[in-house]
Amino acid sequence: MNRREVLKLGSLAGAMSLAGVSMRAWAQDKSPIKVGILHSLSGTMAISETSLKDVALMTIDEINRSGGVLGRKIAPVVVDPASNWPLFAERARQLLTQDKVAAVFGCWTSVSRKSVLPVFEELNGLLFYPVQYEGEEMSRNVFYTGAAPNQQAIPAVEYLLSQEGGGAKRIFLLGTDYVYPRTTNRILRAFLLSKGIKESDIEEVYTPFGHSDYQTIVANIKRFAQGGKTAVVSTINGDSNVPFYKELGNQGLKASDVPVIAFSVGEEELRGIDTKPLVGHLAAWNYFMSVRNPTNDKFKKQWAEWAKSQKLPGADKAVTNDPMEATYVGLHMWKQAVEKAGSTDVDKVRAAMIGQKFVAPSGFTLTMDGNHHLHKPVMIGEVRADGQFNVVWRTKGPIRAQPWSPYIEGNKGKPDVVSLHEDLRARVA
């Protein structure tokens, strides 16, 4: 092949590819699809939320490298609402109106979700919420990829009451003072009463956000435990967990005497704690990093490599946790739904989301239900000395979410799925 021929071939190829590009450009938009990421990167919730931002970026990068969505790349728009609840609403509005994002992945605390909810409903945006929460909500503008109470809190307490979990007779409900712990504890109280636990054997205590002095509370737990086998259900959120567990350890309250089950403490939170005094305490989630299956191995490897390549702080000890998995699943499901709908239009994507399936790192195939919640497996893990969890109990398969808990009065007869006629209208349009 001589030089002239090479040139000819080259220019031919060039011309063809140019034509191809212009033809496709004519056929469809090639500009990147914007997606918003709304997680606190500073403030008391940064301990939990920062890694969600990073895992979202990793997943977007993964999707982009495998060809993007509808042949378009995804462009993340990262904003920092700084653990400041009103700022969440402001940033959400900015994402939807100025950046015109197709979907938003974000929020951790329920109070932040509650503050952005009116914005998403007003502007008909799409929020993927990746954290376990208290239920009592089913918005057509939100997909909940975390657990509802019957997928986390209730099985966890059932475990504590069982012989296997220690046969607790008294329950100490301890939480940060905001909507998630308050509602969860209301549900749990009703559940415990239905299980024959007396009012006097349930204690409910709240602390402010960022509380750091747990001396009195740990002393109270000790005293409460004198009245019978006690377990603590902790809905403490954010970095208050560190002083709480430190105090537990220092006052000599061991997991074998009074186990603490936490709903907001995962592998990521344990990175900031000296885990020795915590060994044996419990956490209930729908995924643990220590779960053994090929999907999880791949997920963990991908995350470790991403953390290293992005030089994230503590990348050498990168860990995955449940909300990270939920973020990962949410992004992939959104991608599948967009491809099914053939558009990023919110109403079309919403309709296409229902029934999406995804093989999650938890080792189960998760399905998006008509109630905008995922079917999820429930697992209970015990803290190991290395900051990981031993799964000591799990459900046989994924269970369906009940966002309207039957243990709260007035929930009977509430619609079980997001009202269909809205979606039908969207599908017809």
Add this chain to the structure above:
Amino acid sequence: MRIPALRWLVCGLLCWHAGAAALTAEDLQALAGDDYASKEQALGALATDPDPRAAALLQALSDGDAAVDAAGRIIIGSGAASADTLAGMPVSEGEAAAAEPIMLNNRLRSLVERGIAARRLFDQDLAQRRAAAEALLANPDARFRPLVERARMTEADPDIKSRLDALWAMSALNDPDPEVQLAAIDLVVARRQPELRDLLRPLAEPSGGHETDARVRAAARAGIASLDRWQWWGDLAATLFSGLSLGSVLLLAALGLAITYGLIGVINMAHGEFLMLGAYATYVVQQAVQRYAPGWFDWYPLLSVPAAFAVAALAGLLIERLVLRHLYGRPLETLLTTFGLSLLMIQAVRMIFGAQNVQVANPGWMTGGIAILPGLILPYNRLIILAFSLAVVALAWAVLNRTRLGLFVRAVTQNRDMAACVGVKTRKVDSYAFGFGAGVAGLGGCALAQIGNVGPDLGQGYIIDSFMAVVLGGVGQLAGTVVGALGLGMASKLIEPFWGAVLAKIAVLVLIVLFIQKRPQGIFALKGRSAEA
């Protein structure tokens, strides 16, 4: 407590059945299974099995080194040291790696620990025996009753004997012989552990209960009353200590501010960030020690104290030199500027260390606590911080009252112009004093790192409390800050048991507002001319 106690009563002697039989594959089969109840039963039998292989397996289970392979063999040890429990034959590394680890939950693990402890009751080493008795006492279990009774007969050490006696007493409370019961009640009460009240309660029930002997009932009632008294004293001591401890934390946080705001008069909104710098300096020292001298890790706080002081003091000096000195006499601008500086410092730290909290580990000698009364444990880290805060107060007091710099600072505080007239370089004094105040704040941050979170926002959580302590105590007085901080700590902790943490915080704020209304100058007021300045 209640469950193991019941088990004592119910199981009694029945559990000493595995006795002479050697360990067999059937005994261990359930360990590999999923059924919880049979797993517990198998472990219970294992725990009391005298076979030495059982001891090895228990140890391996406790260490997390036991696994079961596809053929149902239980393999203990890891890597090249793996062996089949029953046959005692070594197992190849590949086979060991393929085996599924046996997971134990809390209950089973504590059963395993008790099994290990029970074996040590007959150890030659005194400390081992004491630890074993302590472990059994923490979780009384009827399975080990025969072992305990045997050990009680032979034990010579009075301390261990008393523990074994208590263990025996817990099981003998329901003995048919009233004399034995009375002796048991005495022994149980002598433990002074309020949680044992639950064991006595059934005995104290009025004549309708299952206890028929009136003497036993009376003794049990007296025992409960005595335990209640101990509980009351324990509670009181615990509340006072936690108040003192919270007060000392507030004091450490506020002391630097007492100097920069109280004495020099700079409304220093960046005070919290000096605390934060001190905490991060502690973190950096910790990392450095861990990296270059891991053997000395337990003593890193000794290095981090001067480092925290130096870093914060330098930052303070720099800020005073570059910014604040141009703003003296303009409180509003100072307020805004220091607020801006605090945001700058937070962001700078966030960029260097990341937004995530960093982990500052307590050294070994600061974890755990000392039991003053049964049920009242004073954590070492809080005791050390209490002592440290007193040391810092002493340091600040000594610098202000016993050094030339302190003399100048006080002179400048009281009358700047007059001090300048007699040749005090007021500008320089301002710089040093501010640097010293910032350094003291750094010391506070170093201590706070041991009990709380270390993150860029650390200071934000303390700034309000610090101002409250200083204002409540009286601006311009070190003693005022001490009293203010300790008083705030006490007040919150005295209110918290009744109203909870959220309301306690609000109540304390309301009390302060009322107090300041009544006495705007704080608890200790400056007297004389400087009071108006």
